[in-house]
Amino acid sequence: MQKKNVNNTIDNPAREQRIPVTVLSSKPQSSKIHIRQQKGDFQKIRTGMNSLLVALFFLLPFISYEERQAILFDLNQQQFFFFGTTLWPQDFTILAWVFITAAFLLFFITVFWGRVWCGYLCPQTAWTFIYVWVETRIEGNRNKRFALDKAPWSGDKLKKRLLKHYVWGAVALLTGCGFIAYFVPARELYIDIFSFGASFWVTTWVWFFAICTYLNAGWMREQMCLHCCPYARFQSVMFDSNTKTVTYDAARGENRGPRKRNQALNSANLLAANLEASSTVNAILGDCVDCNLCVEVCPTGIDIRNGLQYECIDCGACVDACNQTMDKFGYQRNLIGYTSENALSGKAEPFYESYKFIGYGIAALLMLTVIVADIYSRSNIELNVIRDRQSLYRETNDATIENSYTLKIRNKTQQTRFYRVYVSGNSGYRLVGQANLKIEPGEQLDYPVTVIATPELLAGARNEITFTIAEQHNYAQASQESSFFAPI
Ligand code: SF4
Ligand code: SF4
Known part of the structure; x- marks a missing residue:
């Protein structure tokens, strides 16, 4: 990977010497996170995958197979229907194999691609972004939402807040129905719930999952990832120096500092500009223009420029934000990008030398073989x-x-x-x-x-x-x- 921006480097030969400079600080981060909406290639992928996940979640229970709901955990009859197959409690070892295989596949992918599961497929992320989308449509962009937080209560603020929580509640109730539709016949469930005709227990479980969704995606959001999700805590164990994860190229980005767009950057005017900002400045700037967008778009509110952090869910929002800034300044993209430690330091990336990668791959294949053997040996x-x-x-x-x-x-x-x-x-x-x-x-x-x-x-x-x-x-x-x- 080419790490130097042509425009910047040619005009700044002194940058090669990496002389220390006082870094202009990032904007102070509020304790409340209001995510700035970001467009870009990775956000298109994330939105596409999240949309597919949500669509599958709601539509799968409506698929019929041989005049029966194709996927149904029938707790009354203690049977699990999966298309033409019926699993009884004594067959549930196969579900255990499936979960173990999924875990090994997750570890396998994590070694190679870091926490892409969290960023692109985790329901917590998908529903959080749905809730943020609703919030943005009703209360406005990030700055407007901060302003609304600070504004005294008024008719307009009350109207917006009520509307937001009403839509959040509706999404939560639909999600509760969507989940319970895997346990009771889906077609009757929605009608029964919205006509108040569902049984006590069905109603209770729907509302329980609706409240969980509302609290998770509306209020807790990144707190679930930071404090409740065990995967966030141990995923770093699976990382190695070849793992591609969202990383800031500090060698290229530092020393960070603001500048005017399209300004010719040479050591003379940079030094002059910086001397105005700080008497200790004595060097040139790197490619990071300190626009703070990477922090503002981050759903967990971290600054990826501080290095790899367990809070990062690899969603790529900061990659898109930084690429947008790089494009504006005519710099090379991927100052923040999906890259590995080896790639950043210019070393080769022989993934086949990663014992974890090979080990998890073999374990996943073995478990897939066990599942096939189990299915094949099952009798009706x-x-x-x-x-x-x-x-x-x-x-x-x-x-x-x-x-x-x-x-x-x-x-x-x-x-x-x-x-x-x-x-x-x-x-x-x-x-x-x-x-x-x-x-x-x-x-x-x-x-x-x-x-x-x-x-x-x-x-x-x-x-x-x-x-x-x-x-x-x-x-x-x-x-x-x-x-x-x-x-x-
Ligand atoms: S988005 Fe890029 S240029 Fe802007 S502050 Fe973050 S790293 Fe620097
Ligand atoms: S630093 Fe934040 S925005 Fe960037 S990938 Fe990680 S979680 Fe997403």
Whole structure:
């Protein structure tokens, strides 16, 4: 990367010597953060990704698959429907694998691209920017919002504040509905909530998540990232010298200082200008014009020029703001940019030498393999065989031995299925009663069966017996072994 701006450097040969200069201070930062809205390439990407995330969040529950809500955590039935697949509580290991895989993928991306998750995909960031957008539309830009904060209460201020909180509340209520729509049928939920027809618990949970959204995105905002999010605390462990994260090029930017746009910068007039500002100034300026825009657009209110900070969520707003300033002054872009420590110091960036990168990548691949194996090995039939606890066996009048069992058979699909029951393990076993069964979707059938055997064909007092339930017109089947008892 070229680090020197041509315009600036040619006119300022003394800059090469990096003579210290008194840096004009940044504007004092208010304790309250009002984010200045920023346009730019990274903001387009962020807005696009946030919009996609929000759209998916609200629309996914409305997708139907085989006449049922495609994604639904049905807490009443204790089932999770995901398109054609139904997960039961005993299948939830797969959700654990999914979460572990997502964590490794997040670590893997963090090693390479820093906290892009936080800046571009985290719901906290997405909803905060929605709330800031609403605030800007109603109360005006950053300066107007600061002015409104300071202004005494008036009719206009009250109207703006009421309108803002009303819209924030509406967004929060919709978000609460959006979240609960993953747990109860979505189509009825919105109608029930807005017509006050929802049950007590559904209403309570919707309002609970609505209040959480309102407080998080409206009031707490960056405080969640700074004080509540554990990822912010440990993400630096994953960084190495090749991690690309938002960084200020201090070697190029310092010494920072204001100047007039398009002003020819040479050591003579810079020295003169600075001497007016400070008697200790004795050197030339770097590319940072100290416009403070990078601080004003920052959603966490930090000054990235102070170095890498855990508060930075890598949203790129300061990159766009600084590039805008660089363009105005005719300087090279990326004084603040997504770059690595190695790139800044001119070293090579062999990411394949990063053991963390390779390690997290392998771990993520392994976990993906586990998920595929788990899905592949899952059966849509569940069979449990329970022996009759009342008696080990019964001897019948026609000199045969009888054992009784209860078959607990679960149809884990979302369609009615037909099954056939078999017994095996001895040529003398005979199943008494109906062997063909019909089971409704998601239903568990407790089916009592009796097996008869001829004593001469049995090997001893305890014999192995295998029950098999096979789906008709399909290859799916499940088996379980049990014991068949006979007199010694
Ligand atoms: S936006 Fe760029 S030029 Fe302006 S203060 Fe920040 S680093 Fe300096
Ligand atoms: S310093 Fe602030 S604006 Fe810049 S990337 Fe980090 S969080 Fe975003």
